[in-house]
Amino acid sequence: MQCPRCKNTDVAYFYKGSKGYYCRKCIKFKRILLEEELEVFDVKEIKEGISEYTLPFTLTPQQEQVSKQCKEAILHQDVLLHCVCGAGKTEITYRSIQQALDLKQKVAFSIPRRQVVLELGKRLQSVFKDCKVITVCMGHTEELDGDLIVLTMHQLYRYPKCFDLLIVDEADAFPYKGNEVLKNIALNSCKGHIIYTTATLDEYLKQRVQDQSIAYLTLHRRPTNALLPVPRVITLPNLFLWFYLLYRLSRNQRKIMLFVPTIAMAKRMYKWLKLYFRIDYITSETEDPQSILMRFKHQQIKVIITTTILERGITISDVDVYVLYANHEVFDEASLVQMVGRMGRVAPFVKGDGILFCNAYSEEVHRCIKQLRRSNEVSMVYE
Structure with a gap:
């Protein structure tokens, strides 16, 4: 037996109903019987002369x-x-x-x-x-x-x-x-x-x-032609880590994205840091993240606390990135690379101050730094 949609072959996921067997592994996408043909989507024919595109800039x-x-x-x-x-x-x-x-x-x-x-x-x-x-x-x-x-x-x-x-x-x-x-x-x-x-x-x-x-x-090179910002790694015991984070936030005059591993921590950090900074937070539970991001982009907010929800698909100029407890199991090499990748995306702000705050050594943090340095080395070779 094989599900015609998700290709599942594990018999534990198949259930026999009154009309026949169906797959429970992909049932949330609509029930389909194994004997059924997938319903082909009726698409309209593509018209001619619609493919031209215009870019507001020139590719490198x-x-x-x-x-x-x-x-x-x-x-x-x-x-x-x-x-x-x-x-x-x-x-x-x-x-x-x-x-x-x-x-x-x-x-x-x-x-x-x-x-x-x-x-x-x-x-x-x-x-x-x-x-x-x-x-x-x-x-x-x-x-x-x-x-x-x-x-x-x-x-x-x-x-x-x-x-x-x-x-x-x-x-x-x-x-x-x-x-x-x-x-x-x-x-x-x-x-x-x-x-x-x-x-x-x-x-x-x-x-x-x-x-x-x-x-x-x-x-391996951005259109700005600048090297990727490589973050610093700070490893300290918990109490000192928090004091150093507060120190860095107070000294930094740029916008800061502060990534934390959990929603609960984002809420706790917000309650504490809002006493000292213009700040807000975005998690998967935030109802209107766009309004918060607009305030952040227009510098009405200095610090935005967030989770991995904002690790991709967002570009903000003149921003630094701090990752608290970068050694947490939630963060892997890919997510760390993506988070620090928010820095330096828009000219003339091609540099950034990235800090990975850790309370213990992390192999994922080590791999993140290694990957960014390797990308920079490769981009210089082909320059």
Whole structure:
């Protein structure tokens, strides 16, 4: 037995109802009987003359080269865009999107988080002005078909064998990372090829690179042409760690993103630090994170306390990054690289003061520093 949607073969997940066997592993995406054919999504034909796009800036020579390589490779195989944080992964895919639309192919851009879907949808519509861009995520499921569909990964179940080009953004991030159900639903939605974009590789992508089953393209330099900021590591006992954090916050005149490992800690830190600083916090429980981010961007707030919810998909100029208890088990190499990757993304603020506050040695912290230094070394070699 095999589920036609998530490809599960574990008999423990199959249940026999009155109409036959169905899979409980992916039942939250709508029940489907094993004997059923997946309902094919009825897509409208792509019109001609909608593929032109306009960028408000010029790609760097390095971005141009990777963009052209991606466009050529995606015709024949899946592509992995392994680019450092802030290298412009989204813009590099535009040529491939244009090519697919010219061929009247259906394109989707899947993203881990709902808020980023809504933001990217607006961004892509401003670039592909003649193309109908729609967003599909929680609260936005009234319209399901367009020329270019931007959606969360959980919404891919609606589109079996639909897309000729599927872009999986941040393929190593939650909830896609390690989730066999979502991975197989994504594969099931694509009848063509997939572009995976990320700054940090998980084991699945590493294995595909090793097997040479995917075109592997890299970009180790940001458009600003500056090296990646490498954070300092401060290891102290708990009490001294907190005093040193308070000292650094009081001395720093720039905006600061303070990452903490848990929601409970974010709330405690907010109650304590709001006595001394203009501060707010964002977690997965925050009802209106955008208003807080706007206040932060306009310097109405000096410090924003957050969890891994803001480790990706956000660009703020002139910001420093502090990670409290960077050695916590919640943080791995990938999340640490992504968090410190919020620094130095916008010229002229290409440098940043990043600090990883630890109360014990961490192998993940060590790997994070090693990866950032290696990226800088590689970018200087190819300069």
